[in-house]
Amino acid sequence: MTSRFAFVGMVLLLAGVAGWQAAAQQGSALADAGEAGEALRHAGQSLAQTRARAEKLERSARSATAEADRTAREAAAVAARIQQSEAEIELAQARIAMIDRQREALRGRMAERQEPVVRLTAALQMMARRPLAFSLVRADSLRDTVYLRAVMETMLPEVQRRTAGLRAEIQRGRKLQEDARLAATQRRASEQALIQRKTELAALESRQRLASRVAQGVASREADRAMALAEQTRDLSALMGQLESDGAVRARLAALPGPILPPNRPGDVLVVSDAPAAAGSAAPSGIAWIMPVAGRLVSGFGERGDVGLTTGIALATNGGAQVVSPADGRIAFAGAYRGYGRIVIVEHDGGWTTLVTNLGRIGAIVGEKVVQGSPLGSAGPGRPVLTVELRRDGAPVNPLEQVRG
Known part of the structure; x- marks a missing residue:
């Protein structure tokens, strides 16, 4: 009876393996592990930089007083948010690529573990289906049955150990699949945010063009x-x-000085300010x-x-x-x-x-x-x-x- 329960458990387990592998094959690796890791690191850095810059520009836009300056800084802030959305999409794509690589490696490991377990399960299945009464009719069959029973009792702990490893791999595969779905959801949300921010930027640019008609x-x-x-x-x-x-x-x-106004009262001395320094003479060594x-x-x-x-x-x-x-x-x-x-x-x-x-x-x-x-x-x-x-x-x-x- 124990062997029959073990066999039924193995069949259900291997069915779960096959189902996970079929689902996992729907994903495709976008890059190898090294490229995916580098893309993930680079996208994370870009996201942090663009988010910080967008927050800084938004604070600057709120503090600006002149309408033209405020509009320009608002447009810059929205553009930074657009780059943030682009970085979020890039980060989600890198995560999906990394998950695909991990799932591909997991499929390879499971295939190696699955093959010996399948062969062992087939032998146990054959033995479990042989009636004990038929084994008693022939002496050699009885000896084989006793031998196989002893082998089965010895191998059951090994079967349990290997199936435990497969169950753990299956759980890891399900976790990776859930991570891939979450990354895809985040990418779709970032794409929607990108469309919305591009629309907002277009409206700001139109307002800026209308406000600057005088200088056109x-x-x-x-x-x-x-x-x-x-x-x-x-x-x-x-x-x-x-x-x-x-x-x-x-x-x-x-940089040239403006016109010098005459003194308010006759006899006052004209004060001429020092000429400005030559352009670029006090320029900083670097640039922000x-x-x-x-x-x-x-x-x-x-x-x-x-x-x-x-x-x-x-x-x-x-x-x-x-x-x-x-x-x-x-x-x-x-x-x-x-x-x-x-x-x-x-x-x-x-x-x-x-x-x-x-x-x-x-x-x-x-x-x-x-x-x-x-x-x-x-x-x-x-x-x-x-x-x-x-x-x-x-x-x-x-x-x-x-x-x-």
């Missing part, structure tokens, strides 16, 4: 001049050099700079390429990823440029300039002042590769060495 005439003239420069320059380096030169002239003109878009590093700064050493970094990002301004500044160029797709050039204080190429959509206007985190546009569809360059006084600088927060 100047911005339009600047945009026309920038496009004319793009046609005249031979390459992107020449365009950036010309824009940097224009920016330096503009900074010097803005963040990465404009999240992605996987494809090529680093100073690597050898087809046309010599690279002057920036290349990032493979998700389709439609949000691109933001890495620091406070002014849009010097926004539009298509031959061989580089849609590009945005941002001028910063202290002679710094950021270039982002191969955007899918541009949401910035030439002449517009931006704060750190202001939306510049978004990446194209598929798995686009964006190039990011950072320069100071025309000299390329490694962006990775300037990243803060």
